[in-house]
Amino acid sequence: MTNNTDTPVTVIGLGLMGQALARAFLKAGHPTTVWNRTTSKADQLAAEGARLAPTVGDALKAGSLTIICVTDYQAVHEVLDATEVSLEGTTLINLTSSDSAHAREAAQWAEQHGAQYLDGAIMAIPSTIGTAEAVILHSGPQPHFEAHKSTLDALGTVAYLGADYGLASLYDVAGLAMMWSVLNAWLQGTALLRTAGVDAATYASFAQQMAAGVAEWLPGYAEQIDAGSFPAEVSALETDARAMAHLIEESNAAGVNTELPKLINVMADRSIAAGHGGEQYPVLIEEFGKPSNA
Numbered sequence: 680m681t682n683n684t685d686t687p688v689t690v691i692g693l694g695l696m697g698q699a700l701a702r703a704f705l706k707a708g709h710p711t712t713v714w715n716r717t718t719s720k721a722d723q724l725a726a727e728g729a730r731l732a733p734t735v736g737d738a739l740k741a742g743s744l745t746i747i748c749v750t751d752y753q754a755v756h757e758v759l760d761a762t763e764v765s766l767e768g769t770t771l772i773n774l775t776s777s778d779s780a781h782a783r784e785a786a787q788w789a790e791q792h793g794a795q796y797l798d799g800a801i802m803a804i805p806s807t808i809g810t811a812e813a814v815i816l817h818s819g820p821q822p823h824f825e826a827h828k829s830t831l832d833a834l835g836t837v838a839y840l841g842a843d844y845g846l847a848s849l850y851d852v853a854g855l856a857m858m859w860s861v862l863n864a865w866l867q868g869t870a871l872l873r874t875a876g877v878d879a880a881t882y883a884s885f886a887q888q889m890a891a892g893v894a895e896w897l898p899g900y901a902e903q904i905d906a907g908s909f910p911a912e913v914s915a916l917e918t919d920a921r922a923m924a925h926l927i928e929e930s931n932a933a934g935v936n937t938e939l940p941k942l943i944n945v946m947a948d949r950s951i952a953a954g955h956g957g958e959q960y961p962v963l964i965e966e967f968g969k970p971s972n973a
């Protein structure tokens with residue numbers, strides 16, 4: 680394992696995120712080589728001690744670890760598919776956001792070109808990079824991750840998810856599903872309470888407690904999903920569905936949007952129609968696990 684700050688690192692792509700990544704390596708003391716299509720974006724980093732490589736090929740040769748973070752995977756290919764570029768002997772960590780299919784395809788492509796590949800996802804904003812708050816997910820062969828973990832630690836809280844290259848992207852979008860669902864539920868409640876003169880800040884602290892309380896249920900519900908058995912230990916789905924109807928009625932009566940409550944209710948009704956009304960809420964995984972039109 681490389682475990683000292685002398686380990687050279689290359690960062691390709693110096694947008695908002697790439698600059699933050701390169702800066703974190705520099706701050707940790709790593710000799711840092713950078714490359715960007717628009718070279719002026721390297722000026723500040725060069726003043727801070729980074730070396731601007733004249734070509735991508737030169738940047739790749741600077742060390743055995745290369746991070747690439749550009750807009751999308753098409754840009755990754757445009758940068759790395761140039762004829763003069765060799766990936767032989769490089770561990771390439773692709774922190775560009777995408778989906779699992781692109782991640783698996785990029786892994787195959789990079790390995791065919793001689794690289795050791797890891798895919799990654801950044802669950803953070805640029806200003807937090809280099810702090811524990813920045814969570815960076817990795818997937819692919821574990822030995823590649825372990826070999827560079829102590830260098831990657833300079834970026835924040837780095838995590839390894841498993842050998843499937845697509846896992847980092849899947850966790851990324853699963854996290855987004857969580858984020859938007861919590862935010863939308865909070866906005867629905869805020870819209871309802873504002874009709875009674877309660878301001879968003881007042882409701883926010885109650886909503887925070889609700890969200891934290893519901894989060895406590897996840898491990899137990901996950902056990903039911905993994906076991907494929909959904910005894911109604913707390914409440915039955917049909918009880919939840921009656922409460923959903925109240926939410927829709929209340930939203931209608933208050934003159935606020937009902938799209939979200941109806942969406943929630945539609946899946947529960949379908950599950951009840953399929954005979955699951957007496958089971959517990961996580962039985963809905965069977966609805967979530969199907970294509971939308973099935």
Ligand SMILES: NC(=O)c1ccc[n+]([C@@H]2O[C@H](COP(=O)([O-])OP(=O)(O)OC[C@H]3O[C@@H](n4cnc5c(N)ncnc54)[C@H](OP(=O)(O)O)[C@@H]3O)[C@@H](O)[C@H]2O)c1
Nearest residue numbers: 692693694695696697716717749750754757775776801804
């Ligand atoms: N910013 C965030 O908060 C954040 C958070 C999590 C994940 N991410 C992910 O990080 C990645 C980069 O985001 P960013 O915020 O750094 O974006 P950005 O500021 O828009 O930078 C985009 C980078 O991609 C390069 N690029 C785009 N197309 C290219 C091409 N065809 N050939 C060569 N280089 C190309 C740009 O080069 P030029 O400078 O020459 O245009 C620039 O370095 C994205 O996948 C994003 O989803 C960002």
